[in-house]
Structure formats: C-alpha cells, structure tokens
Amino acid sequence: MKELRMNLRGSWRRVLAMITVAAMCFSVVSVTPAFATGEGEAVTNNHVTFSKAEAGEDGTATSEVKVSAEGVKPGSSATVKVAGSLQLMGEVAIVLKDDSADVNEENYDVAWTIEDVANESEGTKTSEATATIDENGLVTGVAEGNVKAILTVTEKAQTASGDATTEPLVGELAIEVTAEEKPPVEEPVKKDGVTLEKAEGDDATSVTINGDETVTLAAGETLEPTALAKIKTNDASIDKQKVTVAWSSSNPKVLKKCEDAEKAGTFEAVTDGEAKVKVNVKYGDSDTEGVDSNEITVKVDTPPVVDPEDGDEKVVTTVEAVKIKKAATELTVGGTERLTAEVTVSPTDAEKPAPEWHSSNEKVATVAADGTVKAIAAGKANITATAKIGNSEKTSEPCVVTVKAKTVPSTDKPTEGNKPQNTTSNSAPKVGEKKVIAGVTYKVAKANTVTYQKPKKNAKKVTIPATVKINGKTYKVTAVEKNAFKGNKKVKTVKVGKNVTTIGAGAFQNCGALTTVTLPAKTKTIGKNAFANSKKLKKIVIKSTKMTKKTIKNGAFKKVYKKATVDVPNKKAKTYKKLFQKKGLPKACKVK
Structure with a gap:
C-alpha cells in the first residue's frame, strides 16, 4: 500500500x-484524487486545505485548524456588511502516525457553522438572524451584530492507512456584521409647488399639472395644485435659482391667487363660478417666455346652507362690492379726515357688514375703525376697506392719501381737514402706563423700553416693530406680553422685531388662523404655552442661538400643526429639535 x-x-x-x-x-x-496544491497538500471543494503538520521549535507537531479570509489572517477578525458576503478559507494541519504518508482529505468530514457571540452566555447556537454560512464557507450578513464562524474537522473511522483517530479539530474567526451602505437618496428639486427634473434626450421642456383636470371647491376653500416640469438644459443638474414659476387664474373674481410669497401657487375660491388654472415655468435667460402647462378647470360651487332645525335651505348673504366714496385726498401732518365706504350685498335687503379699514403705510397715515384717517408724516398711503360675511369677502379700490409736511403755522381758521390734534400729552408716559399707537397697545416697561400688549383690531398680518415713538420719545420693543394674541382668530402671520428678547406665556395660544411666526436673533425666552393649541401654525422661523432648556418653558410648542416646519440656525438644528420636542413640539415636525 x-x-x-x-x-x-x-x-x-x-x-x-x-x-x-x-x-x-x-x-x-x-x-479519490484530491485537488493538488503542492507537496502533501489537497483542497476540498469547500475551500479547505489539508496538509501534514510541521514540527515546531520543540520538535513536536500539533494538529490544528485555522480560519482566514482574503486580507484577513488567522486569529484576527473580519467584517462583512449586511447583504454582503465574505468567502472564508480553512487550513487543516494533521499529525499522522506514519510520517512518510500523505494526508488524505477523504478521511475527514468538514463542517462550516456560525454562532452569535451575543448569545454565548445562554449557550452557543446558530444565528441566522445575524449572518448565514453555507457548506463552502461563504458568509452572508443579515443584520448588524457579532458572530464567529467555526470550521469543524472530524476524522472518519480508522482507515487501512493507519491514520490516527483523533478528537474533532476546531478553528474560529470572529466576524462583525456592519450596516449596509445605502446610496444617498437624492431629494427632488421643487419650487412653488413644481417638481423640477431634467428632460430626457432631445425632449423639449414640458410642464404638466398633476391630478384631475376638473376640481370643485366651495367659496372660502383653497387649492394648492402641483406640477411636474421637465427642463431641457445642458446644465449637469437643475439650478433652482434659475427657475421662475408663475401660477395664474383666468378669473380672479372667482378664484384668486394668494399674494403671500409663502403661499405661492395657492388659490382661494371667492365666489361661485369657473376659472382656469395654469403655470408657466421659465429656466434661465435662454427661455425668454417660459413654457405653459396644461390648464385645469376649477368650479366654485358653494352648497346651500341648510337650517339644522327644519332642513330648509337658508338664504346665503354675500358681499358683492365695496367702494370708498373718495378716490384720493390730501392732508397735512396732524390733520384728520373720515372716509366712508359703500358696501353692496346680495340679496340687497340683507344686513350689510361694517367695513374693516387698512392703511398700506402707517408711518404716513393711520386709519381708525370708523374710517378716520390721521396724517402722521409726509408721504403717501393707500387706504382700503374690506367687508366680509362668512366666506364671502371683498376689498375696495384704494383711496390714495397724500400727506404734506407743515411748513408755516397757519393763521387761518382751521378746517375740518387740518384741525390740530391735541388728544395726547407731550410728557413721557410713566412705567406701567399703556399707550395705543396706530391701533396697537404698548406698555411702558422701563425708561426706554416697552412691551407689545395687543395687536390692532382685525389685523391679519402683524409686524412687531423694533422701536416705537411715544410722545416724541423712541422706545425699544423688547417683549411680547403674556396673552398678547391669545385666542386671536384673525392674525395669520407675525414677524417679531429685532429687539424682542422674550415671548410671554400664552402670547400666541389658541390663535386659530396663525400660520407663520418669525422670531429674531435676540429672542431668548419663550414662555409657558406660548404657541400652544395654535393648530394651523405650520412654519416657525427662529434666528436665535441663545435658547436653552431653562429659557424655553413647558408646553411652549404644544399642539401646533403636527407637521410644522421650524427653521433654525444650522448649528442648532440637532440641539433645538430635542429641546423643542421636550417642550411639546410634535415629533412629526421638522427642525432644520
């Protein structure tokens, strides 16, 4: 033999x-012939190499099993990613009684197994939840964790060659399964409700409004259409700054476009009728006119109001027109004049609402609830009147007020339009005293500072000033008082002046129409329940980096709009997200 x-x-x-x-x-x-690899070596088809054990420095040889992988030495450790694979290799050294004989791998059984390191204290067991291994030593990662791959070599029954029967030989290799590397998800480029993509091949620029071709609304409801624009360009990617988006309505009297920049692409149903909506998209300077989208039809059909007691239809009163009796007027600084407006309603015998007055520039001229205009400083201001019944609302054409400065004191008998106003004292108000300036209430806090107490009646868009002049003296506005806007149902947007450091407790609590608030860099303190239950508050802009868990009080952001966006300084995004959530901000809100 x-x-x-x-x-x-x-x-x-x-x-x-x-x-x-x-x-x-x-x-x-x-x-059975082996796969020859050299003198006395053979490889099985399961990536295991057999050889005779060599004597060490002490002159003795020991049977052993070593496990390795490409670039991984026996006795060290390897890594494999989730969903990735790693081919293991085994090296088996055998001590034979007959030193002149060769190792015959056919006399040995080879088995690859894998065990979860985390479960060793409970007794080792195979863990296919973390990684798997096949009969050829191929490891596949399943989930993050640590395992060890084991190669067990067992001698079969004693052979005629005289090979020694031994205990099973075992070799191991530690393996860490790490997270799968996923390619970053590229966010689509969007602007004013339009998703922007590059056109394929030689395709021309195209714009398509998504959704149904016909939409039905009731008066007072809003429409926020979306569109897909495929832009033909040689640019590597779409540059959002080069894109101009212009939504339009064919009949603004039925469906008007919201002028608020933050609501670009939003339309409001005004009264029953029909309108066409489209969007024009322009990219860069090469496309001078842009490309129009398809049109969608919007039908405004307000259902009749039914009396809940008898089920009969109610007569719905609507505002048809508002007209100021004067198109223009002139005043000198300090002069006043009362304007009147005519409101037309349908049916004609219905009760007419009192108009709400508004000045486009209160630094030039203010207007009171009864239409009285007061000249403040030289310049021009547009005075308008708005009448509203339910969801029906109309605004007049403006009356242009021109205010001229006083140059020479007049000795003539004062007329109704230029009587001096001596309703206020020139002395400085006391600390704690409240003053109404242009319809807004302020409270003197210190010698040079005031707090914002109450907004102008029926105001929808509020800008809290950095300073205010009272009796000729300038005061810094440093705080929004406790409950200043609480329960307000009119205000939609608030921009807080740069000197405000404190937002009082409940300052904007239960504001039913509030959608946007902007806080300046100096704001440090937000009181308890400051924005609580303002359920339409979708956007909060915070420029401050000074807020801490001590200065933001409990419930400050409780029950705002559940998917609101909070814009904060980049370096504070992570810190503020945790902080605001502890103070009531819903977890679905984005802090960025």
Whole structure:
C-alpha cells in the first residue's frame, strides 16, 4: 500500500493499473484524487486545505485548524456588511502516525457553522438572524451584530492507512456584521409647488399639472395644485435659482391667487363660478417666455346652507362690492379726515357688514375703525376697506392719501381737514402706563423700553416693530406680553422685531388662523404655552442661538400643526429639535 501511495504521482494509466492490482490484494481500497496544491497538500471543494503538520521549535507537531479570509489572517477578525458576503478559507494541519504518508482529505468530514457571540452566555447556537454560512464557507450578513464562524474537522473511522483517530479539530474567526451602505437618496428639486427634473434626450421642456383636470371647491376653500416640469438644459443638474414659476387664474373674481410669497401657487375660491388654472415655468435667460402647462378647470360651487332645525335651505348673504366714496385726498401732518365706504350685498335687503379699514403705510397715515384717517408724516398711503360675511369677502379700490409736511403755522381758521390734534400729552408716559399707537397697545416697561400688549383690531398680518415713538420719545420693543394674541382668530402671520428678547406665556395660544411666526436673533425666552393649541401654525422661523432648556418653558410648542416646519440656525438644528420636542413640539415636525 505504501508503494501504491508513493507512485500516485505517476501516469494515470499506471495508477489505475496499480489500483486494480491492489484491489486483488486487499479487501476494499477507495482512492479519490484530491485537488493538488503542492507537496502533501489537497483542497476540498469547500475551500479547505489539508496538509501534514510541521514540527515546531520543540520538535513536536500539533494538529490544528485555522480560519482566514482574503486580507484577513488567522486569529484576527473580519467584517462583512449586511447583504454582503465574505468567502472564508480553512487550513487543516494533521499529525499522522506514519510520517512518510500523505494526508488524505477523504478521511475527514468538514463542517462550516456560525454562532452569535451575543448569545454565548445562554449557550452557543446558530444565528441566522445575524449572518448565514453555507457548506463552502461563504458568509452572508443579515443584520448588524457579532458572530464567529467555526470550521469543524472530524476524522472518519480508522482507515487501512493507519491514520490516527483523533478528537474533532476546531478553528474560529470572529466576524462583525456592519450596516449596509445605502446610496444617498437624492431629494427632488421643487419650487412653488413644481417638481423640477431634467428632460430626457432631445425632449423639449414640458410642464404638466398633476391630478384631475376638473376640481370643485366651495367659496372660502383653497387649492394648492402641483406640477411636474421637465427642463431641457445642458446644465449637469437643475439650478433652482434659475427657475421662475408663475401660477395664474383666468378669473380672479372667482378664484384668486394668494399674494403671500409663502403661499405661492395657492388659490382661494371667492365666489361661485369657473376659472382656469395654469403655470408657466421659465429656466434661465435662454427661455425668454417660459413654457405653459396644461390648464385645469376649477368650479366654485358653494352648497346651500341648510337650517339644522327644519332642513330648509337658508338664504346665503354675500358681499358683492365695496367702494370708498373718495378716490384720493390730501392732508397735512396732524390733520384728520373720515372716509366712508359703500358696501353692496346680495340679496340687497340683507344686513350689510361694517367695513374693516387698512392703511398700506402707517408711518404716513393711520386709519381708525370708523374710517378716520390721521396724517402722521409726509408721504403717501393707500387706504382700503374690506367687508366680509362668512366666506364671502371683498376689498375696495384704494383711496390714495397724500400727506404734506407743515411748513408755516397757519393763521387761518382751521378746517375740518387740518384741525390740530391735541388728544395726547407731550410728557413721557410713566412705567406701567399703556399707550395705543396706530391701533396697537404698548406698555411702558422701563425708561426706554416697552412691551407689545395687543395687536390692532382685525389685523391679519402683524409686524412687531423694533422701536416705537411715544410722545416724541423712541422706545425699544423688547417683549411680547403674556396673552398678547391669545385666542386671536384673525392674525395669520407675525414677524417679531429685532429687539424682542422674550415671548410671554400664552402670547400666541389658541390663535386659530396663525400660520407663520418669525422670531429674531435676540429672542431668548419663550414662555409657558406660548404657541400652544395654535393648530394651523405650520412654519416657525427662529434666528436665535441663545435658547436653552431653562429659557424655553413647558408646553411652549404644544399642539401646533403636527407637521410644522421650524427653521433654525444650522448649528442648532440637532440641539433645538430635542429641546423643542421636550417642550411639546410634535415629533412629526421638522427642525432644520
């Protein structure tokens, strides 16, 4: 038999002949050629190499199993990503009784297994939840964690060669399964409700409004259409700054476009009728006119109001027109004049609402609830009147007020239009005293500062000034008082002046129409329940970096709009998100 093994390296014909002879001499001998890798080595098809163990420095040899991988030495550790794979290799060194013999891998069983390191205290077990391994030593990551791959080599029954029967040999390799690397998700470029993409190939620029071709609304409801624009450009990607988006309505009397920049692309149904909506998209200077989208039809059809008691339809009163009786007037500084407006309603015998007055420039001229205009400083201001019944609302054309400065005191008898106003004292107000300036109430806090107490009646868009002049003296506005806007149902947007450091408790609580608030860089303190239950508050802009868990009080952002966006300085995004959520901000809100 020894002679047979020594001559296996000869020709196959010779080998086969010798096998035949050996079969005649011995009861049974089975020989399977190995994958030769060198003198005395063989590799199985499961990536395991067998060889004779070499003697160490002490002159003795030991049987052992080593596990490695490409670039990973035996005894070290390897990594594989979730959904990734790693091919392991085994090296088996065997001590034979007959030192002149070669290792025959056919005399050994080989098994690859894997165990979860985290479960060793409970007894080792196979963990396919973390990683799997096949019969050829290929490891596949399943979930993040730590495992060890095990190669077990067991000698079969003692053979005719005289190979020694031994205990199973075991080799291990530690493997860490790490997170799968996912490609970053590219956010679509959007502007004013239009998603912007590059056109494919030679396709021309196209714009398509999404959704149904016909939409039905009731008066007072809003429409926020969206569109997809495919832009033909040689740019590597769409540059949002080069894009101009212009939404339009064919009949503004039925469906008007919101002028608020933050609501670009939003329309409001005014009265029953029909209008067409489209959007024009222009990219850069090369496309001079832009590209129009398809049109969608918007039908405004307000359902009749039904009396809940008898089920009969109620007569719905609507505002048809508001007209100021004067188109223009002139005043000198300090002069006053009362304007009147005519409101037309339908049906004509219905009760007419009192108009709400508004000045486009209160630094030039203010207007009281009864239409009285007061000249403040030289310049021009537009005075308008708005009448509203339910969802029906109309605003007049403006009366242009021109205010001229006083140059020479007049000795003539004062007329109704230029009587001097001596309703206020020139002395400085006392600390704690309240003053109404242009319809807004302020409270003197210190010698040079005031707090904002109450907004002008029926104001919808409020700008809290940085300073205010009272009896000729300038005061800094440093705080919004406790409950200043609480329960207000009119105000929609508030921009807080740069000197305000404190927002009082409940200052904007239960504001039913409030959608946007902007706070300056100096704001440090936000009181308890300051914005609580303002359920339409969708956007909060905070420029301050000075807020802490001590200066933001409990419930400050409780029950605002559940998907509101909070814009903060970049370096504070992570800190403020945790802080604001602890103070009541819904978890679905974005802090960026």
